[in-house]
Amino acid sequence: MRLTNKGKYGINALLVLASSQEDGPLTLKTIAGKAGIPEHYLEQIMGRLRQCGLVASTRGVQGGYRLARESEKIFIGEIVEAAEDSVQPVKCAAHQCERSDSCLNHDLWSRVTESMLKTLNGMSLAALCRDAFDHPCRGGDCSYPAWENIESGGV
Amino acid sequence: MRLTNKGKYGINALLVLASSQEDGPLTLKTIAGKAGIPEHYLEQIMGRLRQCGLVASTRGVQGGYRLARESEKIFIGEIVEAAEDSVQPVKCAAHQCERSDSCLNHDLWSRVTESMLKTLNGMSLAALCRDAFDHPCRGGDCSYPAWENIESGGV
DNA sequence: CTAATCCCGACTATTTTTGTAGGCAATTGA
DNA sequence: TCAATTGCCTACAAAAATAGTCGGGATTAG
Numbered sequence: 033m034r035l036t037n038k039g040k041y042g043i044n045a046l047l048v049l050a051s052s053q054e055d056g057p058l059t060l061k062t063i064a065g066k067a068g069i070p071e072h073y074l075e076q077i078m079g080r081l082r083q084c085g086l087v088a089s090t091r092g093v094q095g096g097y098r099l100a101r102e103s104e105k106i107f108i109g110e111i112v113e114a115a116e117d118s119v120q121p122v123k124c125a126a127h128q129c130e131r132s133d134s135c136l137n138h139d140l141w142s143r144v145t146e147s148m149l150k151t152l153n154g155m156s157l158a159a160l161c162r163d164a165f166d167h168p169c170r171g172g173d174c175s176y177p178a179w180e181n182i183e184s185g186g187v
Numbered sequence: 188m189r190l191t192n193k194g195k196y197g198i199n200a201l202l203v204l205a206s207s208q209e210d211g212p213l214t215l216k217t218i219a220g221k222a223g224i225p226e227h228y229l230e231q232i233m234g235r236l237r238q239c240g241l242v243a244s245t246r247g248v249q250g251g252y253r254l255a256r257e258s259e260k261i262f263i264g265e266i267v268e269a270a271e272d273s274v275q276p277v278k279c280a281a282h283q284c285e286r287s288d289s290c291l292n293h294d295l296w297s298r299v300t301e302s303m304l305k306t307l308n309g310m311s312l313a314a315l316c317r318d319a320f321d322h323p324c325r326g327g328d329c330s331y332p333a334w335e336n337i338e339s340g341g342v
Numbered sequence: 343c344t345a346a347t348c349c350c351g352a353c354t355a356t357t358t359t360t361g362t363a364g365g366c367a368a369t370t371g372a
Numbered sequence: 373t374c375a376a377t378t379g380c381c382t383a384c385a386a387a388a389a390t391a392g393t394c395g396g397g398a399t400t401a402g
Contacts, residue, residue: 033188035276036359059378073361091379092369108295121190124329136318137331140263140310147302155295163291173278176292191390214347228392246348247400349398356391
């Protein structure tokens with residue numbers, strides 16, 4: 033029941049993007065460098081984020097990634113769901129339950145998933161980004177990147 | 188962000204216990220058999236549940252496990268927390284955050300943990316047990332045991 | 343004393359997560 | 373058109389976490 037690096041890296045990468053929206057697309061290398069993420073690993077994660085419509089990319093010279101929407105309209109739950117395979121603690125094979133619509137257990141875990149997502153989607157990338165600039169937290173398991181490497185930019 | 192077998196097994200084992208409270212303690216073997224859990228693995232899990240005060244055990248001939256409290260007063264979140272190491276998706280090293288009390292990220296994940304626990308602790312073992320008897324769900328990843336092996340008993 | 347039973351620690355196997363490598367595809371600009 | 377840059381994709385390898393096994397010790401009823 034823990035957030036893996038994929039999720040943390042996803043959030044951190046998007047924080048980097050959110051903090052420099054105006055400078056045109058950022059390359060994988062730049063993002064990885066600023067957030068302290070292994071470049072090729074981040075690549076895989078960016079692929080997921082792209083497929084989920086959170087970032088857009090352009091290839092070739094001067095290409096890179098940018099947010100697909102304003103950071104005000106991207107929510108943390110979306111990022112986590114995109115980067116991790118899912119947020120659901122239990123994947124109940126609903127079709128195998130004869131009456132999953134009235135199964136308390138099924139119901140319980142659905143509610144758990146919902147409540148997690150509701151909390152996570154209650155915060156926008158923009159809000160987290162603003163706070164991150166005030167608060168260069170880098171100890172422990174916090175998912176804030178090493179903000180000293182990130183220049184301040186638009187939010 | 189998923190519930191592991193430890194958690195599922197913990198719940199299922201306690202469901203078995205809850206369903207036969209009056210028959211005296213049940214042996215590991217019995218519980219494992221009824222819930223379809225490898226005996227020695229369950230032993231480890233029961234150890235955790237015991238240390239967290241959810242079950243009590245007696246050794247020797249005619250020993251076994253029983254619930255430490257009525258099943259009405261045992262909640263699913265407690266079981267999951269005891270069986271898994273924790274429910275927290277992120278273990279932020281709060282002491283390393285210079286101002287973790289006003290760190291949005293820290294805050295966000297605390298709220299996630301809280302909301303999960305609130306949901307999980309909103310259901311008692313007794314309630315789940317009653318439903319489980321009505322609903323022998325056994326497909327997929329549902330954490331209900333194979334109820335056909337469990338004789339009906341008190342709840 | 344002996345059999346049943348829980349307790350405990352060490353070990354192994356399996357799965358998941360994390361990370362690496364390398365080649366292909368697209369774009370830009372000379 | 374060609375070369376450099378950059379994202380895209382698949383396969384592989386390493387590390388960590390989870391799942392499960394084993395064997396011996398401690399406790400208790402009869």
